[in-house]
Amino acid sequence: MPADSASKPNHLHQVIDCQWSCPAHTPVPEYLRLIAAGRYADSWEINWYSNVFPGILGRVCDRPCETACRRGRVDEEPVAICRMKRVAADLKGDISARIPVPSPRNGKRVACVGAGPASLTVARDLALEGYDVTVFDGGNQSGGMMRSQIPKFRLPDSVIDEECGLVEGLGVNVVLGRWIDSLAALRSEGWDALFVGTGAPRGREANLPGRQEASAHIHLGIDWLSSIAFGHIESVSKRVIVLGGGNTAMDCCRSAKRLGAEDVQVIVRSGFDEMKASPWEKDEALHEGIAIRNCMVPLSFEHEGGTLTGVTFEHVEVQHDANGRRSLVPTGRTETVPCDEVLVAIGQENTFPWIERDIGLTFDKWDMPVLDEKTLQSQLPDVFFGGDAALGPKNIIEAVAQGHRAAVSIDLFLQGQDVAADRPPEQVNLASQKMGIHEWAYDNDISEADRQAMATRGLDEALKDIRLELELGFDVAKAREEAARCLNCDMATVFTAHTCIECDSCVDICPTECITFTGDGDEADLRARLKAPAPNLEQPLYVADGLKTGRVMVKDENLCLHCGLCSERCPTNAWDMQKVEWLVPQAHGACAMVEA
Numbered sequence: 001m002p003a004d005s006a007s008k009p010n011h012l013h014q015v016i017d018c019q020w021s022c023p024a025h026t027p028v029p030e031y032l033r034l035i036a037a038g039r040y041a042d043s044w045e046i047n048w049y050s051n052v053f054p055g056i057l058g059r060v061c062d063r064p065c066e067t068a069c070r071r072g073r074v075d076e077e078p079v080a081i082c083r084m085k086r087v088a089a090d091l092k093g094d095i096s097a098r099i100p101v102p103s104p105r106n107g108k109r110v111a112c113v114g115a116g117p118a119s120l121t122v123a124r125d126l127a128l129e130g131y132d133v134t135v136f137d138g139g140n141q142s143g144g145m146m147r148s149q150i151p152k153f154r155l156p157d158s159v160i161d162e163e164c165g166l167v168e169g170l171g172v173n174v175v176l177g178r179w180i181d182s183l184a185a186l187r188s189e190g191w192d193a194l195f196v197g198t199g200a201p202r203g204r205e206a207n208l209p210g211r212q213e214a215s216a217h218i219h220l221g222i223d224w225l226s227s228i229a230f231g232h233i234e235s236v237s238k239r240v241i242v243l244g245g246g247n248t249a250m251d252c253c254r255s256a257k258r259l260g261a262e263d264v265q266v267i268v269r270s271g272f273d274e275m276k277a278s279p280w281e282k283d284e285a286l287h288e289g290i291a292i293r294n295c296m297v298p299l300s301f302e303h304e305g306g307t308l309t310g311v312t313f314e315h316v317e318v319q320h321d322a323n324g325r326r327s328l329v330p331t332g333r334t335e336t337v338p339c340d341e342v343l344v345a346i347g348q349e350n351t352f353p354w355i356e357r358d359i360g361l362t363f364d365k366w367d368m369p370v371l372d373e374k375t376l377q378s379q380l381p382d383v384f385f386g387g388d389a390a391l392g393p394k395n396i397i398e399a400v401a402q403g404h405r406a407a408v409s410i411d412l413f414l415q416g417q418d419v420a421a422d423r424p425p426e427q428v429n430l431a432s433q434k435m436g437i438h439e440w441a442y443d444n445d446i447s448e449a450d451r452q453a454m455a456t457r458g459l460d461e462a463l464k465d466i467r468l469e470l471e472l473g474f475d476v477a478k479a480r481e482e483a484a485r486c487l488n489c490d491m492a493t494v495f496t497a498h499t500c501i502e503c504d505s506c507v508d509i510c511p512t513e514c515i516t517f518t519g520d521g522d523e524a525d526l527r528a529r530l531k532a533p534a535p536n537l538e539q540p541l542y543v544a545d546g547l548k549t550g551r552v553m554v555k556d557e558n559l560c561l562h563c564g565l566c567s568e569r570c571p572t573n574a575w576d577m578q579k580v581e582w583l584v585p586q587a588h589g590a591c592a593m594v595e596a
Contacts, residue, residue, distance in 0.1 A: 024400050059155050066078040136180050151225065193382045196390075217342065317329045385406070387403065426584055446561060455474075514560045518530070530554060
């Protein structure tokens with residue numbers, strides 16, 4: 001097997017599971033260590049540079065980092081990475097002196113359409129670089145879908161106000177109440193570049209028999225949530241059915257409960273485990289007394305003279321063929337579920353009625369603009385897209401990541417450079433953490449604490465007020481205890497073969513048996529011959545050759561706890577623990593990592 005080296009950046013980055021899986025590549029272990037040390041403002045600053053909205057994401061992120069977290073493979077419960085962002089935001093104190101001063105204006109003007117997370121990320125990055133950025137939005141407040149579609153009991157307005165305000169405070173001109181109805185007209189205003197971050201504003205319809213007749217009682221979920229957010233809806237019928245199994249469906253059902261619905265049922269065509277909603281969102285819904293019924297396909301809306309009376313479903317079974325493809329097989333059994341109101345949350349779609357089809361942009365079969373997925377540049381060189389408007393509906397952290405990428409592209413474009421060929425590379429720094437024979441610059445003790453439970457309001461209190469935040473956040477003690485559960489995956493084990501005497505001391509002391517010295521072979525062969533077989537193909541093997549006996553050192557990165565015991569035991573310093581700083585390019589300066 002070709003030898004992997006700790007100097008290969010992708011290997012090092014992939015081993016930091018949380019940062020690798022985060023679309024914005026936030027340096028999670030670093031900000032967790034700062035929280036454990038009580039350095040909340042420093043932790044906030046790392047988050048702000050990387051993901052722009054730590055207080056928002058600390059409440060509502062989809063948490064891809066936690067799915068990947070190595071701690072979850074050790075004791076089944078990952079570190080509460082998402083909630084630790086909130087800790088940094090809640091406890092940061094006065095950070096006014098930490099906000100960078102934008103560079104002097106460079107004479108270039110950029111317009112962003114939509115005031116959601118992607119546009120605001122572009123605006124922040126470019127404003128810091130000296131661009132004159134204007135953000136247009138048809139609403140009367142910035143934040144986009146973060147404000148209009150996420151219930152206040154999950155994300156209070158005060159948090160959105162603060163974090164959007166930090167972007168505006170950099171000199172970004174936010175023009176509210178202006179609906180952009182023509183891309184051609186906007187381009188004619190003399191902007192040097194335009195960014196489209198309008199999200200996926202249209203809910204997918206359920207065009208079933210009875211839909212039109214009972215339309216007064218059937219609502220698209222995202223529109224209904226927006227109406228609640230802006231105070232247009234304050235009550236709901238007693239019996240509510242929510243169609244759909246994603247996070248929007250969970251927000252709809254939990255909102256309906258808080259608005260007074262007595263019988264709320266989420267009815268989904270897929271199985272429970274196949275639902276797109278985050279597991280914690282499903283748990284919260286069940287805890288609040290909401291029924292989730294699965295494997296039921298809606299057939300028709302039942303009504304009497306236009307008054308909705310129920311929805312008829314067909315029960316199905318989930319089956320998979322030999323290739324694992326899923327199909328829903330009808331059972332022949334139907335059921336009509338009584339209800340007074342239906343919320344349709346079966347997906348979102350993009351819509352661009354304001355973009356003329358004759359100005360040089362091509363749209364694909366899904367009516368999405370054809371883009372370079374890396375640079376997010378359209379076929380009109382001065383027009384860029386990002387967030388849900390670019391590659392389809394995803395989530396906030398993906399919108400932020402795309403905002404960073406688009407800002408880099410816009411910066412290059414306006415400097416007359418090639419947005420692909422001249423793109424700055426990611427960088428990696430390595431620094432030894434050894435301070436003595438058994439001393440490290442980080443705490444390498446493995447915490448045995450369980451994941452900390454989040455304090456919440458009592459259910460009776462929470463369900464009475466749709467604007468009352470449910471989660472109360474971690475206190476200082478819980479925050480530090482939870483941060484200490486991090487396994488410091490950014491502390492790479494770096495092996496120097498020519499100093500190794502092959503005494504096997506590292507093999508003997510390794511608590512997970514992740515190190516093996518053996519004859520070389522192909523990857524499949526090596527994985528089967530390790531001291532502890534390595535079946536997880538998603539995690540790389542660290543292979544080093546150059547040993548005096550001709551053997552290779554193989555370390556299974558899936559099992560390593562980054563405890564440093566191999567380095568402490570090694571008599572020749574062949575092993576070292578080196579901190580990996582993965583530096584992600586942004587438009588404002590070289591990289592998104594700040595020194596701790």
